[in-house]
Structure formats: C-alpha cells, structure tokens
Amino acid sequence: MPAKLAPDRHRGLIVACGELDADERGTRLLTRLFAMLGTQPRVVMLVASENAGAEFDLETSMYSAGAGDVRRAVLRSRTDGDQRALLDAVDHAQLVMLMSDQPLRLSTLVGGTALARAIRRRNAEGMAVAGCAGGAAILCEHMLTHGAEGATPRSGGANFAPGLGLTNRVVIDQGGHASDRLGRLLAALALNPFALGLGLDAATAGVVGPDNVLEVLGGGGVTIIDPAEMAESNVADLAPGAPIRITNLRLHALTGGARYDLDFRRTVD
Numbered sequence: 455m456p457a458k459l460a461p462d463r464h465r466g467l468i469v470a471c472g473e474l475d476a477d478e479r480g481t482r483l484l485t486r487l488f489a490m491l492g493t494q495p496r497v498v499m500l501v502a503s504e505n506a507g508a509e510f511d512l513e514t515s516m517y518s519a520g521a522g523d524v525r526r527a528v529l530r531s532r533t534d535g536d537q538r539a540l541l542d543a544v545d546h547a548q549l550v551m552l553m554s555d556q557p558l559r560l561s562t563l564v565g566g567t568a569l570a571r572a573i574r575r576r577n578a579e580g581m582a583v584a585g586c587a588g589g590a591a592i593l594c595e596h597m598l599t600h601g602a603e604g605a606t607p608r609s610g611g612a613n614f615a616p617g618l619g620l621t622n623r624v625v626i627d628q629g630g631h632a633s634d635r636l637g638r639l640l641a642a643l644a645l646n647p648f649a650l651g652l653g654l655d656a657a658t659a660g661v662v663g664p665d666n667v668l669e670v671l672g673g674g675g676v677t678i679i680d681p682a683e684m685a686e687s688n689v690a691d692l693a694p695g696a697p698i699r700i701t702n703l704r705l706h707a708l709t710g711g712a713r714y715d716l717d718f719r720r721t722v723d
Contacts, residue, residue, distance in 0.1 A: 464664040466577045467491075468593055468620050469584035472628045472654035472674065476511035479657040483672045484519035487659065488549075491582055494522025495548035498540075500569075502529045502560040502589075503553065529560075535567030544572045549582045552589035557599050561592050561615055570618060577620055587628055590654060595622040598642050607640035607700060609692035614642070621662060623716040628654040632677055643681040644689040644700050650716060651679035658710075666716040670708045680704040680719050 469487060474480045488495055497516055516524050525543050529535065544550055550573055554560035564570050577583045585593045597617030602608055614625075625642050627635040632653060639651035652660060655674025662668045670676045685702035692698065706721065708714060713722045 464580060466580045466664075467582035467584075468577070468662040469582060469659050470590040470593055470624075470626050470628070470652060470654060470662070471584055471586045471659040472590070472672075473587045473656040474512065475657070476515040477657075479673050480512070481515045481519050483657055483659060484516055484521075486671045487584070487661070488516075488520040490661070491548045494520060496523045496546060497521045497525070497549045497551060498543050498547045499524060499526045499551045499553060500529060500560075500564070500589075501526060501553045502563050503555045529563045532563055532567055535564055535569030541568060541572050544569070544576055544581075547576070547581060549584060550576070552583070552585045552592060554588040554592075556588040557591040557597055557617075558615060560589055561597060561599075561617060564592070564618075565616065574618060574620065583618075583620055584659070585626075590628045591626045592617045593620045594625055594649075595619040596625050596642075596646055596649065598625045598627050598638065601638035601641060603634040604637045607637045607644060607698040609641070609689060609696045609698060610694040611641035611698075612638050612645060614645075621716075622649070623662075623666060624650045624652045626652045626654065632675070636677075639677075639679055640700060640703070641689070641698060643679060643684075643703070644687045644698050647681040647684050647687075649681075650719070651677075651681070653677035653679075662716065667722060668714045668716055670710050670712045670714075672710055674709075676708045676712075678706040678708060678714060680706070682719055 594617045602611040658672035658674035660668045687700045
C-alpha cells in the first residue's frame with residue numbers, strides 16, 4: 455500500500471516513463487517534467503543497469519532541461535542503499551529517478567532497504583519519484599517483471615514481484631511496441647483485475663498527481679486497459695502457455711496532454 459500521508463502533506467508526483475534517451479525528445483520531456491517541480495529541482499538518479507555509463511549523457515540533458523543539481527548513484531549491491539550520503543541526498547531532493555534495464559535488477563537491489571523506505575517516506579512528504587524504462591514497473595505495489603510478447607494473453611504470460619508500492623492503482627509495462635506488450639498486460643489484468651494496465655511508449659510519461667489524475671507527457675502514447683467491467687476470464691483453468699479468454703475490457707489510447715482519473719476510471723478535461 456502507498457505510504458500514509460501526514461495531515462498537512464500532499465503526496466509527490468509519481469512518474470512512469472518509457473525508455474528515455476539523451477536526444478531532443480528526451481530533453482523536451484524532461485523540461486516539461488522539471489517545470490512541474492519548480493525552479494532548478496535537485497535530482498537523484500538511481501541507476502541499476504548493466505550499461506550504467508549510458509546515463510552520463512542523460513545527466514547532461516537534465517541540466518539542459520533545467521535541473522539545478524543532479525546526483526548519479528550506481529547501485530551495485532544492497533549495501534549501497536544504506537549509504538548515509540545517498541540517504542541524505544534523497545532527503546533533500548525534489549525528484550528521485552529510478553533507472554534500470556529490467557525491473558528485477560532494481561527491485562533486488564532496493565527492495566527492503568533503508569533507501570526504499572526513504573523513497574516511500576519522501577514521496578508521502580511531497581517529493582516526486584520517477585521510474586524510467588525498467589524502473590517504471592517498480593513504482594507499483596504489484597511489479598510486472600516480465601512475460602511473453604505478442605497481442606494474445608497466455609497463461610503464465612505475466613510474472614509479478616513486489617514493487618515499492620507508491621501506487622496500487624496500476625500495473626506498468628514499458629517494454630517493446632504496443633502490440634508486443636498487449637498480451638502481457640492482458641494476462642496481468644486477468645490475474646489482478648483490481649488494477650489498471652498501463653503501457654508506455656519511449657520518451658513518454660504518465661504523471662500521476664496527488665489527486666490520482668494521470669497526465670500524459672511526451673511525443674508517444676500511453677495505453678490504459680480498464681478491467682473494471684470484466685465479464686469473464688478462464689485464466690484459473692488453463693495449462694501454462696494456453697491462450698486466455700478475457701472479455702469486456704475497456705482500452706484507452708492517450709497522447710500528450712490527455713488526462714485520466716485513476717479513481718473514477720475516465721478521461722477528464
């Protein structure tokens with residue numbers, strides 16, 4: 455569950471972002487995001503990647519987009535999440551960005567550490583938290599780790615692990631093209647019809663405010679699948695790999711500027 459809020463506090467932004475490169479599209483997206491946080495925000499980048507050096511160019515883009523200070527921390531072991539200097543940086547940041555090539559790489563390094571507790575606490579106090587690429591999935595209570603590609607949902611086609619739990623409203627898939635991740639999202643929702651399925655294009659973000667309204671930023675699309683009125687699913691009766699029958703879902707394809715209320719499950723002006 456999301457961390458409890460103090461009576462006089464509003465939760466910070468939760469930003470689910472697709473793959474982000476140090477190019478013009480990435481810089482434009484960062485500029486829009488930083489403008490929501492105030493003048494020259496302090497940013498902490500938490501990187502858990504086999505190719506950790508690739509984020510140096512993105513760090514430069516952050517300064518170009520208006521960041522006042524960027525601290526980059528490469529996580530290589532769970533003990534890195536207990537470093538006092540890093541925890542102090544999180545305590546003074548306006549934005550923490552979680553970056554990884556795959557969700558499990560990040561969750562096994564951060565989950566259950568003092569760093570994870572600090573991120574949850576600071577988000578409840580008003581600090582924004584962004585997950586980029588594989589880091590987007592860890593924002594959720596139910597983290598979609600991996601699964602089968604393709605448009606057809608299949609039994610065993612979605613695998614979960616515990617995430618940070620900043621939101622329990624959505625499950626997130628940021629990987630591949632929209633058609634490749636559709637089956638994974640549908641399989642995930644067949645197992646967990648409480649949540650909304652959220653699919654992210656590259657250089658595109660869904661920004662969830664304290665009112666649980668999601669706004670789309672960037673030049674791509676965000677797919678939202680709503681299973682609230684799901685009529686039928688046979689997922690409990692299938693052998694592994696068998697196609698899932700699931701009916702009466704709602705799908706929204708949203709682009710930049712669109713807003714969607716996660717509580718009432720409808721677009722808003």
